[in-house]
Amino acid sequence: MKLFASLTSPYARKIRVILAEKALPFELVVDSPWEANTRVPTVNPLGKVPALVTDAGDIFFDSPVIAGYLETLDAAPRLLPADALAAVRVRQNEALADGITDAAVAALLESRRPDGERSEREIARQLEKVERALVELERRAASRDWLDGDRMQLGDVAAGCALGYLDLRFPKLDWRGRHPALAALAARLFARPSFTATVPPAG
Ligand SMILES: N[C@@H](CCC(=O)N[C@@H](CS)C(=O)NCC(=O)O)C(=O)O
Numbered sequence: 001m002k003l004f005a006s007l008t009s010p011y012a013r014k015i016r017v018i019l020a021e022k023a024l025p026f027e028l029v030v031d032s033p034w035e036a037n038t039r040v041p042t043v044n045p046l047g048k049v050p051a052l053v054t055d056a057g058d059i060f061f062d063s064p065v066i067a068g069y070l071e072t073l074d075a076a077p078r079l080l081p082a083d084a085l086a087a088v089r090v091r092q093n094e095a096l097a098d099g100i101t102d103a104a105v106a107a108l109l110e111s112r113r114p115d116g117e118r119s120e121r122e123i124a125r126q127l128e129k130v131e132r133a134l135v136e137l138e139r140r141a142a143s144r145d146w147l148d149g150d151r152m153q154l155g156d157v158a159a160g161c162a163l164g165y166l167d168l169r170f171p172k173l174d175w176r177g178r179h180p181a182l183a184a185l186a187a188r189l190f191a192r193p194s195f196t197a198t199v200p201p202a203g
Contacts, residue, residue, distance in 0.1 A: 004040055004051040006032040008200040010101045010165035011063040012050040017157050018067055020194035022075040064094060067154055079154040086148075093140065093147045093155025096133055100162040103129035108169050130166070134179050141181035145188065152189070160189035168200050 005012030107126035176183035
């Protein structure tokens with residue numbers, strides 16, 4: 001299978017971490033959807049990464065859908081529980097973490113708009129979402145090693161990618177200072193080969 005990804009995309013990183021954890025072979029097609037000559041729209045009409053092309057020719061996006069597909073391949077470790085309701089709870093943590101990324105991306109894009117078009121109020125509004133969601137994720141991470149159960153699952157992977165993205169784009173945010181359980185969770189995740197192999201390049 002082929003994964004269309006940019007090296008800085010936190011959503012693509014989530015999928016690359018999952019592929020590494022499950023030791024699933026794949027071809028990485030590095031393609032930034034922001035470039036004029038991008039091929040991403042040929043696989044994803046929304047023009048976003050990640051997008052996955054399976055060996056059977058199916059195309060899957062966005063990252064939660066790809067994560068769901070990879071789970072069907074039955075490759076260990078399982079990152080979603082077999083029980084349907086327990087799986088929804090894990091996916092809720094994934095959505096919370098992805099939502100942190102969504103708001104951080106929105107704040108970054110707003111901050112890059114030219115003088116006169118940029119809204120500091122909108123940046124602040126998005127960063128308030130980030131902080132509220134961090135508070136909730138911290139509550140869910142407190143007094144335990146992983147967000148769900150006694151092993152790393154999809155919510156943890158998504159949380160690690162969201163927190164890594166904050167480190168990349170908002171290094172002065174000091175989320176570790178305010179959220180010690182998330183700091184411990186991130187340290188646990190960032191030590192794994194799947195995370196060290198997918199650290200985003202600066203820029
Ligand atoms: N919800 C999507 C978000 C994907 C996304 O926004 N990817 C960004 C890269 S970080 C992108 O491709 N943006 C290009 C664009 O918005 O045109 C997912 O989880 O895959």
